[in-house]
Amino acid sequence: MSQDGSHRLLPRSPLTKAAALFLCYWLAWKAAAVFEVQPHVSALYLSAGLSTAVGMIGGWRYLPAAFLAICVVRQLDMPGPLLDDIDWGGALRQVLVYGGTGLLLRRRWLAMPARLTLADALHFVLLAFAATSVSAAATLFIPPFDRLPASELGAVFLSFWGGDFAGLLLGLPAIVLGWNRLHRRTAGGRRDDTPTAPLHGIRSSAGLIGLALGVSLLSLLPPQLTQSEAKLGILVLFPVLLAGLMRGVLMGYLVATLVCAIQILAGRLLGLPVDGVLDLQLVLAMSAATALLAGAAHDDKHFEWQHANFDLLTGLANRHRFQDQLEHELQRAARSGQPMALMYIDLDGFKAVNDRLGHHAGDMLLQQVAGRLRACVRETDTVARLGGDEFAIILPDLKELSITDRIGHTLLERLQQPFDIDGDTAHISASIGVAVWPRDGRTPTELIHHADRAMYEAKRLGRNRLAHHARIATPPPAGAATQAAGA
Numbered sequence: 001m002s003q004d005g006s007h008r009l010l011p012r013s014p015l016t017k018a019a020a021l022f023l024c025y026w027l028a029w030k031a032a033a034v035f036e037v038q039p040h041v042s043a044l045y046l047s048a049g050l051s052t053a054v055g056m057i058g059g060w061r062y063l064p065a066a067f068l069a070i071c072v073v074r075q076l077d078m079p080g081p082l083l084d085d086i087d088w089g090g091a092l093r094q095v096l097v098y099g100g101t102g103l104l105l106r107r108r109w110l111a112m113p114a115r116l117t118l119a120d121a122l123h124f125v126l127l128a129f130a131a132t133s134v135s136a137a138a139t140l141f142i143p144p145f146d147r148l149p150a151s152e153l154g155a156v157f158l159s160f161w162g163g164d165f166a167g168l169l170l171g172l173p174a175i176v177l178g179w180n181r182l183h184r185r186t187a188g189g190r191r192d193d194t195p196t197a198p199l200h201g202i203r204s205s206a207g208l209i210g211l212a213l214g215v216s217l218l219s220l221l222p223p224q225l226t227q228s229e230a231k232l233g234i235l236v237l238f239p240v241l242l243a244g245l246m247r248g249v250l251m252g253y254l255v256a257t258l259v260c261a262i263q264i265l266a267g268r269l270l271g272l273p274v275d276g277v278l279d280l281q282l283v284l285a286m287s288a289a290t291a292l293l294a295g296a297a298h299d300d301k302h303f304e305w306q307h308a309n310f311d312l313l314t315g316l317a318n319r320h321r322f323q324d325q326l327e328h329e330l331q332r333a334a335r336s337g338q339p340m341a342l343m344y345i346d347l348d349g350f351k352a353v354n355d356r357l358g359h360h361a362g363d364m365l366l367q368q369v370a371g372r373l374r375a376c377v378r379e380t381d382t383v384a385r386l387g388g389d390e391f392a393i394i395l396p397d398l399k400e401l402s403i404t405d406r407i408g409h410t411l412l413e414r415l416q417q418p419f420d421i422d423g424d425t426a427h428i429s430a431s432i433g434v435a436v437w438p439r440d441g442r443t444p445t446e447l448i449h450h451a452d453r454a455m456y457e458a459k460r461l462g463r464n465r466l467a468h469h470a471r472i473a474t475p476p477p478a479g480a481a482t483q484a485a486g487a
């Protein structure tokens with residue numbers, strides 16, 4: 001059974017297992033039939049991806065049920081007497097080759113985080129290439145294809161190989177990404193996509209989809225204008241590549257699916273000959289591979305950027321990004337002359353929560369604290385986790401200094417309210433130190449030092465309070481007392 005607890009979403013009894021698989025195959029079959037270029041063909045391709053997903057997610061115990069499901073779904077689709085036309089050989093080939101491919105991918109998948117790395121994507125594309133080649137070659141030994149003349153074998157091989165390759169590359173990652181999003185989020189797994197990259201935005205999505213639509217619609221032009229399917233195929237890869245590189249696997253897949261759907265529908269409308277169908281299969285396979293590899297390369301880069309700049313537990317800026325932001329805001333403040341404040345926040349009584357409810361509950365509390373901090377300030381303010389139970393907030397562009405008191409007291413009030421952690425209640429408070437530019441310091445080091453000092457003063461005065469560096473009673477400089485006594 002899966003090490004990550006994925007069994008929680010999988011049916012356990014043989015009957016529900018078979019029923020769930022039957023439903024999945026039937027839905028894939030019907031969905032594929034909408035885009036069918038040749039009768040009963042594209043459904044086979046989609047079930048190649050599905051069979052691999054079954055082996056990968058469910059393991060070998062699910063493969064007999066998958067075999068039965070394919071047979072029943074195909075039987076329902078074929079006219080003629082019951083049990084007469086069942087393609088046992090085809091179903092067996094699918095389950096053995098693609099279910100087996102899933103089993104080979106299973107160990108890697110179980111260790112995979114919620115995203116697909118470039119190494120995983122590359123491994124998957126190469127394995128899919130090998131599996132589809134073996135499967136297509138095996139077909140040539142199965143009746144009725146074993147009786148074909150040698151001159152037709154190449155086209156039959158290409159037809160099976162291209163279709164299965166497209167089905168596998170389009171179907172499987174979509175299932176796996178959907179599964180990961182659905183399951184690994186709800187299983188309480190660590191989210192690794194909380195902060196958003198600068199390129200992520202509605203406008204760039206709309207642009208990418210618009211480009212994909214525009215390029216794909218070229219396939220509706222008369223063949224004299226587009227010259228050849230192959231040239232068109234290369235053209236449609238462009239928006240897929242761009243979407244993957246700019247926005248990652250999910251957007252790459254969305255654009256690839258859109259492009260492929262338009263290509264298939266156009267193929268149907270134009271009544272493509274068999275040659276065109278073969279070209280189309282290659283376009284689909286290449287679109288999916290492009291989306292997968294370019295998207296995974298983007299996601300790897302994005303992940304590195306997140307790791308370097310954000311705290312993965314809370315999604316807040318980390319110490320490194322906090323330092324950068326502070327320097328940036330100080331330069332801005334020096335130009336505009338508008339004061340800015342730095343708040344240092346240390347939780348009170350956090351260790352007791354860890355001790356009483358456990359480290360995991362402590363983590364959940366930190367996540368909720370992050371949410372409350374964010375909710376108390378503006379979008380443009382920086383909230384950072386500096387480590388442990390220590391946070392900092394940069395408040396630029398202060399119209400008046402009293403704002404720091406207002407925000408500080410709101411924070412104290414919000415953090416005092418009880419936290420619900422999986423049914424348990426936890427109580428904490430916070431000690432907050434404030435330093436203001438330019439009054440309490442002009443450089444990042446001075447401001448950090450003074451905000452930290454004010455925070456310790458808040459702790460010293462009894463916790464659950466706000467202390468301003470400017471209002472801390474400064475001890476007289478060493479030697480001042482003796483000088484006074486000697487005077």
Ligand SMILES: Nc1nc2c(ncn2[C@@H]2O[C@H](COP(=O)(O)OP(=O)(O)OP(=O)(O)O)[C@@H](O)[C@H]2O)c(=O)[nH]1
Pocket residue numbers: 313346347348349350351352354358359360361362363366387388389
């Ligand atoms: N759950 C969890 N605990 C952490 C993490 N990082 C640090 N800690 C714990 O946080 C605690 C911080 O210690 P303290 O600052 O002394 O805790 P406190 O009870 O708030 O004490 P005061 O600051 O003196 O009020 C330690 O027990 C650390 O082990 C983390 O990422 N997750």
